[in-house]
Amino acid sequence: MxxxxxxxxxxxxxxxxxxxxxxxxxxxxxxVDGGARDFRAARANFGLVWVQGKGGNLPAYARWTAExxxxxxxxxxxxxxxxxxxxxxxxxxxxAFSLSEQxxxxxxxxxxxxxxGALPEGVEMLDRDALQARLPDxxxxxxxxxxxxxxSDGHVNPLKLLAALQQGVLQLGGEILWDxxxxxxxxxxxxxxxxGPDGAKLRAANVIVAAGLATSGIVAPLGIDSPLRPQxxxxxxxxxxxxxxxxxCSGLRQTADGTVMIGATHEDVGLDxxxxxxxxxxxxxxxxxxxxxxxxARIVRQWSGLxxxxxxxxxxxxxxxxxxxxxxxxxxxxxxxxxxxAERLAEQILAGALTGDTRHFSEDRxxxxxxx
Amino acid sequence: xxxxxxxxxxxxTVTVFVEGQPVVARDGETAASVLLRHLGTARxxxxxxxPRAPFCMMGCCFDCLAExxxxxxxxxxxxxxxxxxxxxxxxxxxxxxx
Numbered sequence: 101m102x103x104x105x106x107x108x109x110x111x112x113x114x115x116x117x118x119x120x121x122x123x124x125x126x127x128x129x130x131x132v133d134g135g136a137r138d139f140r141a142a143r144a145n146f147g148l149v150w151v152q153g154k155g156g157n158l159p160a161y162a163r164w165t166a167e168x169x170x171x172x173x174x175x176x177x178x179x180x181x182x183x184x185x186x187x188x189x190x191x192x193x194x195x196a197f198s199l200s201e202q203x204x205x206x207x208x209x210x211x212x213x214x215x216x217g218a219l220p221e222g223v224e225m226l227d228r229d230a231l232q233a234r235l236p237d238x239x240x241x242x243x244x245x246x247x248x249x250x251x252s253d254g255h256v257n258p259l260k261l262l263a264a265l266q267q268g269v270l271q272l273g274g275e276i277l278w279d280x281x282x283x284x285x286x287x288x289x290x291x292x293x294x295x296g297p298d299g300a301k302l303r304a305a306n307v308i309v310a311a312g313l314a315t316s317g318i319v320a321p322l323g324i325d326s327p328l329r330p331q332x333x334x335x336x337x338x339x340x341x342x343x344x345x346x347x348x349c350s351g352l353r354q355t356a357d358g359t360v361m362i363g364a365t366h367e368d369v370g371l372d373x374x375x376x377x378x379x380x381x382x383x384x385x386x387x388x389x390x391x392x393x394x395x396x397a398r399i400v401r402q403w404s405g406l407x408x409x410x411x412x413x414x415x416x417x418x419x420x421x422x423x424x425x426x427x428x429x430x431x432x433x434x435x436x437x438x439x440x441x442a443e444r445l446a447e448q449i450l451a452g453a454l455t456g457d458t459r460h461f462s463e464d465r466x467x468x469x470x471x472x
Numbered sequence: 473x474x475x476x477x478x479x480x481x482x483x484x485t486v487t488v489f490v491e492g493q494p495v496v497a498r499d500g501e502t503a504a505s506v507l508l509r510h511l512g513t514a515r516x517x518x519x520x521x522x523p524r525a526p527f528c529m530m531g532c533c534f535d536c537l538a539e540x541x542x543x544x545x546x547x548x549x550x551x552x553x554x555x556x557x558x559x560x561x562x563x564x565x566x567x568x569x570x
Contacts, residue, residue: 340565341518342565357519395568397566
């Protein structure tokens with residue numbers, strides 16, 4: 101490719117969602133991906149497209165998430181057609197279980213805050229009997245008091261999504277350079293220059309840094325602060341079984357192939373992607389309290405990944421004032437937000453400015469001046 | 473198709489139940505080899521629903537998964553026979569709910 105219009109640093113879900121969206125809008129995009137040992141949240145993902153419960157501390161995030169979930173079916177259709185890869189997306193709604201009456205009341209309270217005093221649109225509270233009626237093939241454990249149900253929630257195979265987005269970028273004429281870890285990013289008279297492996301150079305007027313946890317280190321030499329931290333999540337997965345869960349649940353979902361994924365822990369352990377028996381025990385115990393029958397299932401794998409978290413958990417989209425054409429884009433919810441990234445965020449980046457809800461996602465929000 | 477080698481030594485035997493039928497097995501052989509001799513396959517896969525037979529016989533390929541003494545998805549090539557053992561093929565996706 102001659103000099104691209106955009107270079108995207110990071111071929112994970114966030115990076116290729118944007119590259120796909122920009123390429124669809126007529127831009128020539130070159131994506132560069134990191135090394136084999138880099139941290140890859142996109143390949144450890146649970147696979148939820150999840151709305152309910154998000155954005156309690158950041159209303160714009162709740163709206164942005166809901167917008168993405170609404171865009172998802174159309175995004176899926178176009179992506180599958182473009183890439184030829186099915187991503188196993190379904191939108192049957194989703195459940196978040198409560199394991200006591202008190203927890204069920206607390207859950208309602210949290211959701212009512214997000215909804216501004218009432219349950220958000222599409223969200224309902226189910227008591228135990230109503231919940232069991234929705235899960236006829238999954239007898240509930242005695243501790244389950246009920247659940248919240250969100251009609252917008254769904255799930256997808258996150259690895260197929262990643263593959264489809266990467267294939268989509270290539271199909272639309274974009275380029276992906278694998279094993280091209282960025283050594284330096286610097287400004288030139290006409291934009292930016294990246295140095296990669298063996299001194300290779302790439303130049304473009306526009307650069308999007310979507311490198312997950314590596315983002316901060318890439319932009320720090322330019323004096324740009326990108327406050328991200330890792331949070332480990334461990335998962336268990338069972339053997340493939342006959343369908344028992346007709347919809348994804350917070351922490352439990354049955355995939356299209358029949359495996360049940362059991363997740364996920366929230367651990368502050370730095371850049372450690374190990375797995376532990378202690379976490380496996382916690383995950384298995386909670387799963388068995390919800391669905392005791394899972395005790396008869398074989399666990400076939402345990403793994404972990406590192407979430408990419410901002411200080412308030414919301415997305416971090418920044419176009420630093422002194423660096424026109426440069427963006428940093430990172431978030432925890434790359435799968436849920438894939439649709440809105442490929443559509444709305446790609447449009448805003450092309451237009452050169454964040455508008456509407458995304459203005460709240462700039463890094464500036466963490467630099468509120470404190471009164472003297 | 474599969475049978476003991478002609479020169480394999482005679483030894484003590486046990487009786488196991490392959491899908492309900494009593495079968496004489498040699499002490500020391502595995503549930504997988506009993507399945508190979510008597511039914512030829514161990515399972516039907518859960519997604520593509522195609523037949524599979526024990527293959528590697530050393531715990532690597534997982535194609536010999538079967539139900540042994542009521543416990544599903546057991547690697548039958550790693551389980552030596554025992555008097556009274558029940559062995560059954562696994563036909564398609566398992567159900568953990570009755």
